[in-house]
Amino acid sequence: MAGLDDALNEFMRQVKAQAELSVEDTQEITKAGADVYKDELEKVTREKHYSNHDDKTYGHMADSIVSQDKDIDGEKNGTSTVGFDSYHAQNARRLNDGTKAYKADHFITNLQDSSELQDKVLQAEYEKYQEITKDKE
Secondary structure (H helix, E strand, O other), X not given: OHHHHHHHHHHHHHHHHHHOOOHHHHHHHHHHHHHHHHHHHXXXXXXXXXXXXXXXXXXXXXXXXXXXXXXXXXXXXXXXXXXXXXXXXXXXXXXXXXXXXXXXXXXXXXXXXXXXXXXXXXXXXXXXXXXXXXXXX
């Protein structure tokens, strides 16, 4: 029975090494997914809401999307966030959700709900996870 005990202990050691990720590792993984989401959000924003208006102060909404390896409050806890800068966030919300003056087009909501995007984000996170954990075995 000692052989089975040793095999199970080794298996548990390998599982534990793969499952216990540091905050920094988790940040890298979620950042990989956030960068994919950012790229896709830039594309859809350009397709639906890019204009020829040349705003020297604020620029275009599609050019103002940021991705960071912190939460919304700036804390490093393993999450990553993607969004518009503070000026363009208001405009993006109005265009996405609509108002009395604007008919909603839900360009952000539709992108977030897209299974194609979700697959791309998960694939990027999976590849980063594999990269991080391959050395831990």
